[in-house]
Amino acid sequence: MSVWEALAILLAGIGAGGINAVVGSGTLFTFPVLLALGYPPVTASISNSVGLSPGAITGAIGYRRELKGQGRRAARLAVMSCAGAVTGGVLLLNLPSEVFELVVPVLILLACVLIVVQPRISAWVRSRRGAEHRGRGPLLPLGVYGAGVYGGYFAAAQGIVLISILGTALDEDVQRINAVKNVLASVVNATAAVFYTVFAQPEWPVVGLIAAGSVMGGYVGARLGRRLKPFALRGLIVTVGLMAAIHLVVERF
Template sequence: MGLWEALAILVAGIGAGGINAVVGSGTLFTFPVLIALGYPPVVATVSNSIGLAPGSLTSAIGYRRELRGQRRRVIRFGVMSFLGALTGAVALLRLPEDVFTLVVPVLIAGACVLVLLQPRINARLRRRRAGRPDGGPLLPLGIYGAGVYGGYFAAAQGVVLIGLMGSSLDDELQRINALKNALTFIVNSTAAVFYIAFASPQWTVVALVAAGAVVGGYLGSLYGRRLSPRALRLLVVLIGLSAAVQILWSTFGG
């Protein structure tokens, strides 16, 4: 790995950690960079998931003030996130790589749509009627589904979680975002442990993504509330769509 390649991965990790703390779609920063550098999609996903786990922890720590009083939610939803992450990780390693190559562009496109729609989702949440304190009986199933998605391919799982919990829980959006960070850490760390045990990550990539994600996650939790997300959302979408095009081109174009 050359110096410029290592620097590109490190910078992508910083961006991913920061955006995961604020919005949740950091994989759309790191995954396209790894694909552009020639890593196979499954290897890129496995290495990326392991690398982003420490950044998820720093994001959760940065929002620890908003997590106060949510211990019951973290335990209840954390169990579902754990089970979902295991399901998604097993699917990634058991299904043929061709299936992943075909499914991932669709997941990326869906993640980009979610990122673009996030302002409307947030506006709708501000106008919504009060939800239930614990979200009702169907919310844990939705959390499980988000965990499956995160364990298989992590892009925009934070947006999915905010949409699910924000429409179901009677609470402030910043507290919901803090809960999202905690659940994302559970999903990413669960998938990371599974991949370390049963997959073959590229450890140099893991180290660079992890170093960047730790810094980005901490900075994102400190300064993310002060930033206007419009330009960042557009950048995420452009990078994500470029990744989808790259995968489809490598599969069908040559």
């Protein structure tokens, strides 16, 4: 690995860590860089997942104020995220990549639609059932599990998928939802990192560079993201999500 290649990976890791703390889709910074440098897709995906896990934890810590009062909820949902990440890891090592490559852009677009209409859905659900019943049914844990499967297989935009699921099910401010999202995404990334370390062969120099960059980016991203107004944060999430979906479609065709 040349100095310039190492610098490119490090900078991509910084960008990925920052955008993951605010929205998600940080993989779209690092994954294309690794492919451009000649790493095989599966190796790039595995190394990327392991490398981004420290940055995800940094982003979650940066939102600790918004997590106040949500500890039990986050812990309960984290179990589903962990199980989903293991399932996604098994799929990545055993299924052809074409299966999820077809589904991923559709999932991201649906998530963006959910984020746009989520305030109206939330108001409707609140009027029908009452705020005290929101998030208590089986749909939220199952949705978080599904997001964990997606994140364990291909981490790009898992944050957008999580925010859309949490925002529809929970009667919370978008910043508090984003805080829970960061915790669950960090659980998925950490679980996937352990899984791939045991059952696969990451490129450890790449992992180290992405990890260092993502920690720096996650800290800065959390500080900036917490200052955004709910409307601005929602708009940023949708914008990044649409860009992610377009990028994946263009890459495929």
